[in-house]
Amino acid sequence: MSAGLEVEVRDPDRGVDVSFVVPGGRTTALLGPNGTGKSTILATIAGVHRPASSSVLLDGRRLDRLPPHRRRVALLSQDPLLLPHLSALDDVAFGPRAAGASRRDARASAARWLERVGAGQLADRRPGTLSGGQAARVALARALAAAPDAVLLDEPLSALDVDAAPQVRHVLREVLRGRTAVVVTHDVVDAALLADHAVVVDGGRVVEQGPVRDLVSAPRSPFAARLAGVNLVSGALGPPGQLRTDGGVLHGLPVDAPEGTRAVATFRPETVAVHRRPPGGSPRNVVAGTVVSVEPSGSAARLRATTGLGPLVADLTPAAVANLGLGPGETVHLVVKAAAVRLDTV
Incomplete structure (x- = not known):
């Protein structure tokens, strides 16, 4: 197993001071109340936010001195952010094309990833014609087609309706297996089904971390206890x-x-x-x-x-x-x- 993701973020302006490790090839759930710094942590790992001090290593490779496009990290927010003028196929192909693949190879890769996430039939559709669940699948395919070394998901299911969320959760569970990933969620079910490991952040500090099964069965922080009921x-x-x-x-x-x-x-x-x-x-x-x-x-x-x-x-x-x-x-x-x-x- 690879070294994984080693994260240190110190951002006094946002009250964040955390340090934790995401095991390589595993999914970690990042949990905590609203406003406690979870999105700041993901943005720092992805390179779209620069705090006062940070150290981010992925499989031993130093990321915090690299621009976002060179980090090989995919960040998915609640909004799929699909390009309105492109079909789903061309949107997913954008990453491979940017990495130097030919148009033919990029489109072939995009088609494979759309099939992998159960969205092959959407290849010719534009974003404006997609439901929330369909758009989430296309956004996931686009992120994975770029062959990232780590995947970051910021509450990926929160904007979906009750019918779409279980389907997308199943897709995430399949495609994240064996990948280094961090999933921000407020849902203990998502943490239990998607993640192996959990890190609980409260007040900008890590207050608990360990296997998800321990978080659910024997929480050691007030937030985790509320989450586990x-x-x-x-x-x-x-x-x-x-x-x-x-x-x-x-x-x-x-x-x-x-x-x-x-x-x-x-x-x-x-x-x-x-x-x-x-x-x-x-x-x-x-x-x-x-x-x-x-x-x-x-x-x-x-x-x-x-x-x-x-x-x-x-x-x-x-x-x-x-x-x-x-x-x-x-x-x-x-x-x-x-x-x-x-x-x-x-």
Whole structure:
């Protein structure tokens, strides 16, 4: 496997200071809230933005001193940016032609790539006659026909309708396999289906990175927890199976690390029981809170509450919602079994 993409971006004007590595031949999902610097990072890698300081190496080749057209990096934005006066075939052929291929060879390459992304039948069509999903496929074919060493995609599915997005996601999954690629997305499904690795950026800093499966099953940052749909509480390890926080102690599955180690506890909303009064018996984790909202969530309802451990969410059945009759501002007691709480060091 090749060395991959090594990125350092420091842009004080935009509040970005990040460093991470994209493994060669793998797809990395770049995740984070809006305005946290994800597009700045992609633009820096592609060379269309020059921050105060940057270092970009692709398979050991220094890119940050090269103009964009010499970097061999393809950047796809949400807008396909197809040339309005060209057919899809000639638009895709533009890259090979610019690289010195004959018109015949460039058009043959373009036709192959249009077929590869499932858009062969669109070869003679102009951009104005294409749907959003069709234009996205043509733009992808154009990027790959230029034979880039890395592909950067800035929320490639966000502008597509619900019918086109799954089809284009499938195409991306096929054509990105074995390529060095970075995909900016806000969708955990896209991250899970398209990427092997994830980098989470918040406040212009990398706050978490690792395999996507770990991000989904055991997030270690608040944004990743929200993305994965789980509760996250930060603190430090106490005696085995305990997380000490400013708001109290949370009991969970023991982790092999010394007391005082920074750690997080994660647990899914469906494992949280909600009571109006303190429950009887001796459950390990009972947290008092104040209801913020109760909103529909699929076939259930999601209760959001503020607590001494921070904001927490619980999923309730329609019957539970009717029985409890809860509204904003009311006091609740949230109960979660220790066996449902995962502790991880950070």
